[in-house]
Amino acid sequence: MSEAIRKLEIELDVPLIERGHKFEGLTAEGAQIVRWAETILDNQKSLRHTAASLRSGVTGMLRLGVVPTASVAAADITAPLSLRHPLIHVRIHGDLSSRDIETRLNRFELEGGITYVDDGDASRHRIFPLYRERYALLTADDPNMPRGSTASWSDAATLPMCTLPSNMRVRRILDETFARHGASPVAHIETDSLASLYAHVKTGRWVSVVPRRWVEVLGDPPGTRSTPLEDTLDLPAPMIGLITRAEAPSVVTEALQEVAATLDRTSSEIPIEE
Structure with missing residues (x-):
């Protein structure tokens, strides 16, 4: 391997690794060459998938990452696609963070990811x-209590919360929304x-605050009740979407993109049974 790296350095006329008594890491030039190599290898794989699809239709492995709150949307x-x-x-690959x-x-x-796409x-x-x-506000079901059409964020903040972890994007979104209502719930x-x-x-x-999509x-589920939380008019609801790499998509990624382009529901309300 050392000899192969040395020959590649001679061919490219740039140093690729930091040399000492032992391997100390890549040079800045070496790191860029690695990124190019990853792209070349991925393009080679895409070429093989394209050739296979010309013979028998689009085939191959699609690896899809999903943030936890959008896990139920993967089937959409x-x-x-299937x-x-x-x-x-x-x-x-579920339960991944946006990062x-x-x-x-x-x-x-990954070929694609379902995540927050606002920024x-x-x-x-x-x-x-x-x-x-x-x-929606998720609570235990009490048949003796009337169902409300909506719940307020400020009222929800006064209740003891079971929440998703603070390292998740949705938790930060919820904390920001509560703060806009002058509320600070305790997890x-x-x-x-x-x-x-x-x-x-x-x-x-x-109680908990969960995406209406889950509902x-x-x-x-038996023993629970969900009530839509009122929309915050001055704060657009966060956008969930699919992201893929911009450059040289494989035929599998192109098939994914074609399907995703037909699924935009951003202008529609999600129906909730009351």
């Missing part, structure tokens, strides 16, 4: 808006598990 993409391209195999998704995309470890970098990624994330329980969150709320000792897909 994978279902029509219908159009049954030879594509999908592997979903993890961007990092893995840039390292060619996305259009120079590095293609962005496909899917829907705006709105929220008694933090969990990154959807099952754990629902189980804690069901006891009646805690749309999962309904209200």
Whole structure:
């Protein structure tokens, strides 16, 4: 390997590694060459997938990263994708942070990611808006209490909370929304598990704020009740969308992009049963 690196340095006429008594890391030039090499290898893989698709239709592995709050939205993409391209195999990497998704995309470890796209970098990624994330107050179900059409953020903040962890983007969004209403809820329980969150709320000792999309897909699990939280008129609801790398997409990525382009629901309200 040392000899191969030395020959490559001679060929390119730039130093690639810092040399001492042992390997000390890449030079600045070496780091750029590594990024070029990753792109070349990914393009080679894309070429092979393109050739295969010309023979038998689009085929290959699609690796999709998803932030936890959008996990139920993955099927909105994978279902029509699989219908159009049954030879594509999908592997979903759930419970990733927005930062993890961007990092893995840039390292060619993912073909796409479902994440928050309000401040996305259009120079590095293609962005496909899917829907705006709105929220509901999740409580234990009390059949003796009337159901309200909406709940206020300020009232919700006075209740003991079971929340998602503070390192998640959605938690920061919720904290900012509460602050806009002059409220500061106290998180008694933090969990990154959807099952754990629902189980804690069901006891009646805690409440939680969850995406309405969860309610749309999962309904209200037995023993719980969801009430839409009033929209904050001066604060646009955060945007969930698909991001892919901007440069040289593979045929699998192009198939993903084509499906995502038909799924924009950002102008529609998410129906909630009351």
